[in-house]
Amino acid sequence: MIKYHSLAAINADLQSGKITVTALVNHYLKNIADKKDYNIFLEVFADDALAQAKLIDEKIKNKTAGKLAGAVIALKDNISVKGKKLSASSKILEGYTSLYNATVVERLLAHDAIIIGRTNCDEFAMGSSNENSAFGNVHHPLDESRVPGGSSGGSAAAVAADMCLAALGTDTGGSIRQPASFCGVVGLKPTYGTVSRYGIIAYASSFDQVGPLTHSVADAALILETIAGPDEYDSTLSQKPAQKFSEYTNKNPKYKIAYLRDCLEKDGLDAEIKNKMLATIEQLKADGHELTAVDFPFLDYLVPAYYVLTTAEASSNLSRYDGIRYGYRSKNATDLESTYKKSRSEGFGTEVKRRIMLGTFVLSAGYYDAYYAKGQKVRRLLQNKTLEILNQHQFILLPTTPGTAFKFGENSADPIKMYLEDIFTVQSNLTGIPAISLPLGTHSNGLPYGIQVMANKFDEKNLFAFADYLMQKK
Ligand code: GLN
Numbered sequence: 001m002i003k004y005h006s007l008a009a010i011n012a013d014l015q016s017g018k019i020t021v022t023a024l025v026n027h028y029l030k031n032i033a034d035k036k037d038y039n040i041f042l043e044v045f046a047d048d049a050l051a052q053a054k055l056i057d058e059k060i061k062n063k064t065a066g067k068l069a070g071a072v073i074a075l076k077d078n079i080s081v082k083g084k085k086l087s088a089s090s091k092i093l094e095g096y097t098s099l100y101n102a103t104v105v106e107r108l109l110a111h112d113a114i115i116i117g118r119t120n121c122d123e124f125a126m127g128s129s130n131e132n133s134a135f136g137n138v139h140h141p142l143d144e145s146r147v148p149g150g151s152s153g154g155s156a157a158a159v160a161a162d163m164c165l166a167a168l169g170t171d172t173g174g175s176i177r178q179p180a181s182f183c184g185v186v187g188l189k190p191t192y193g194t195v196s197r198y199g200i201i202a203y204a205s206s207f208d209q210v211g212p213l214t215h216s217v218a219d220a221a222l223i224l225e226t227i228a229g230p231d232e233y234d235s236t237l238s239q240k241p242a243q244k245f246s247e248y249t250n251k252n253p254k255y256k257i258a259y260l261r262d263c264l265e266k267d268g269l270d271a272e273i274k275n276k277m278l279a280t281i282e283q284l285k286a287d288g289h290e291l292t293a294v295d296f297p298f299l300d301y302l303v304p305a306y307y308v309l310t311t312a313e314a315s316s317n318l319s320r321y322d323g324i325r326y327g328y329r330s331k332n333a334t335d336l337e338s339t340y341k342k343s344r345s346e347g348f349g350t351e352v353k354r355r356i357m358l359g360t361f362v363l364s365a366g367y368y369d370a371y372y373a374k375g376q377k378v379r380r381l382l383q384n385k386t387l388e389i390l391n392q393h394q395f396i397l398l399p400t401t402p403g404t405a406f407k408f409g410e411n412s413a414d415p416i417k418m419y420l421e422d423i424f425t426v427q428s429n430l431t432g433i434p435a436i437s438l439p440l441g442t443h444s445n446g447l448p449y450g451i452q453v454m455a456n457k458f459d460e461k462n463l464f465a466f467a468d469y470l471m472q473k474k
Contacts, residue, residue, distance in 0.1 A: 001027040003162045005215040007222065010070040010165065014060055021053040021060070021070055021114070028072055028116060032163045038139040040148075040157045042077050043085060044117040052114045059112065066112030068226060071219075073108060074158045074167040076151075077118040078125055079210070080199035081105055088201045089133035090123045092347030093327040102199025103234065104168060104210055104227040111226050116164050119154030123349045124318065125170055125203045127151045128178055128421040131412050132351045141183060142447060146405040149179030152213065156183040159213050166214040166223060170200060172207045173306050174400075174425025177437035177452060180213050181400035184439040184448030186467075187213045188220045190228065191238075191457045192432035198233035202317040204310035205236075207429040217468040220436070221245040224460065238458065248464040255289045255466060258393035260296040263424060270403040273449055276441045277399055280451060283473070291397075294389055301378050303419055306426040308362050308375035314352075315359030321347065354415065383431040390433070390456045395466055399424050400437040400450035428454050436467050440474055 001019065004010045013019045029046055049072070059065040075081065078088045080098035082105075087093045105115065122132040130138040130153030138153045140146040141161035148157040152169025156179030159167050169176040171189035180187025188211045195210040202208060212223040222245070229242030259281055264274055285291050323329040323343025330342035348356070362371035389396060402423060411418040428435035434457070437450035451470070455463040 004165060007068070007071050007165060007219050014070050021056045022050065024070065025049050025053040025072060025114060025116070028163050031161060032117070035141070035161055035163070038141065038144070038157065038161070039120055039136050040138055040154045040161065040163060041074070041117045042087065042089070042120050042135055042154070045084070045115060049114050049116045056112050056114070066110065067222070068108060068111040068113035071113045071166060071223075072116050072164045073113050073223075074116050074119050074155055074164040075105070076121050076155045076167070076169045078121065078170055078201035079105060079118075079168060081115060081118070084118065086118070086201070087134075088124045089121050089135055090348065090352065091134045091328055092321045092344070094347075096327045098199070100199060103196035103231045105199065107227050113226075119152070119158050119167060121154055121169075122151035122175075123352050124201065124314070125151040125172060125175055126314070126351050126355055128174070128418055129406070129411065130154065130179075131408065132349055134349055137408060140405050143405070146407055146447070147182070149182035149401075149405060151175040153179045155213050156180050156185055156187065159183070159185045159215065166212055166219055168210055168223075168227075169213055170203070170208055170210050171429065172203050172310060173429050174422050176211045176213060177400050177425050177435060177450065178421070180437045180439070181450030182405040182448070185213050185215055186217060186220050186439060187211065187437045187450070188224065189428055189435050190224060190460060191434045192429075193236055193238040194224070194228045194458070194460070196227075196231035196234040196237060198231055204313035205317060206313060207310055209429075217438075217464055217471055218246065221248055221460075221464045240458075243461055245460055245464060248461045248468070250465040250469050252469070255395060256393045257284060257289055257291050257395045257397055258294045258389050259291060259397045260299070261293045262296045262299045263398045266299065266402070266423065268402045268420070269399060270443070272443055273399050273403065273441065277397070277451065280440070281397070292393065294393075296385065296389070298382055298385060299423070301382060302426050302430065303423055305375050305378040305382065306422065306430060307358070307419055308371050309379060311355045311359030312363050312372050312375070313359070315356045315363060318348075318352070318356055323347070351415070379430050382427065386427060386431045386433065387456075390454075394455065394459075394462060396454040398452050398454070400452040401425075404443045404445060404447035404449050424452060433457055434460050434463055436463060438467055438470055440470060
């Protein structure tokens with residue numbers, strides 16, 4: 001079977017009878033089995049997926065199939081699927097089974113998507129390389145010695161390796177876009193407040209969003225359209241009805257685009273990625289768009305503000321894993337306090353513990369004003385400046401990552417080095433705006449990399465139109 005890059009192509013072949021959903025699911029299952037050693041999936045729902053495929057094949061015959069019929073989707077393992085295990089790639093959720101479906105899962109299923117399994121990720125979505133999973137590394141589909149990115153590394157690798165058409169990930173500071181860049185797929189972080197987090201394991205609640213990883217912009221738009229919109233179980237959502245994202249049109253308007261001079265001059269940005277950015281800028285100018293270099297003098301504040309605020313939120317969100325309510329409980333505990341202490345010490349991995357401690361510190365009475373309150377002020381500053389740029393320009397163009405997929409161990413000994421990998425992705429989470437990574441580059445080392453576009457809040461429809469335009473020029 002060919003490698004499909006869009007639901008439209010799958011649909012055409014389903015309609016003409018060239019393939020069936022069952023054959024398609026079997027194709028993906030075979031690819032998953034063939035590359036089992038890549039450790040991309042934590043669990044494959046083979047029987048459920050095949051049973052569902054049979055039903056959808058019937059629906060296609062009867063012309064009653066939903067708009068996602070033929071879309072086989074993998075889920076990052078922090079998204080609840082009723083009756084299935086859920087671990088956030090952590091030992092602390094050992095034995096936990098979801099009692100209900102996340103809203104995003106309900107919505108995918110309602111439109112006849114098939115869920116093929118849960119993918120490996122960094123523990124509690126904390127990381128940029130997938131090396132923080134309690135269940136082992138995910139290998140990059142093009143080079144086993146390299147990381148796929150993180151934290152949604154399994155989701156990105158699954159799409160790139162043709163183990164599913166699309167996947168869902170979560171993005172708190174780049175966890176959809178960075179692995180998308182490393183693996184050569186499209187990754188979207190929607191505007192904060194677009195997609196329900198009901199049934200999603202929380203990391204940093206004022207940042208977390210769910211979004212798609214796909215091959216095409218059209219599929220990203222269709223999946224977002226399906227999962228977005230108000231949900232009575234998540235009060236942080238915009239109450240406006242979900243937009244028809246898939247109906248974006250690209251009538252070739254002339255765009256006003258900003259690019260951040262400071263990003264291009266940043267030490268550590270790979271020279272080829274920089275050149276590709278400059279070439280893209282020139283190309284867009286030649287096509288009649290207005291491109292402006294703007295200053296963003298706060299680049300060095302992004303990563304510190306992100307790590308102060310997200311660790312604070314994480315320390316609160318992760319307090320629920322106490323050895324009593326769910327999952328792992330230490331066998332060495334002798335009383336209530338040692339149950340808490342030992343279960344958490346043994347159940348959480350090193351990076352998660354580091355962040356809980358850091359977050360507890362920045363929230364502590366003596367340091368709250370110096371770190372947490374200061375972090376909030378810096379966030380406001382960053383937001384104001386970013387929105388000021390977006391008031392004058394429709395989009396901001398920037399790299400997704402400073403380099404291509406790195407080797408295992410290259411950054412893991414030094415947390416700060418790893419955190420700096422997030423330099424270009426955290427801005428959109430700190431400010432709540434949407435951002436998409438597009439697989440527009442191939443490095444001379446053979447690895448793909450992404451170019452990122454950010455837009456104004458709730459302006460995904462135009463973002464998709466522009467993204468599609470860039471992809472077509474590829
Ligand atoms: N790499 C970032 C971090 O470790 C982003 C994680 C994410 O978006 N979930 O926090």
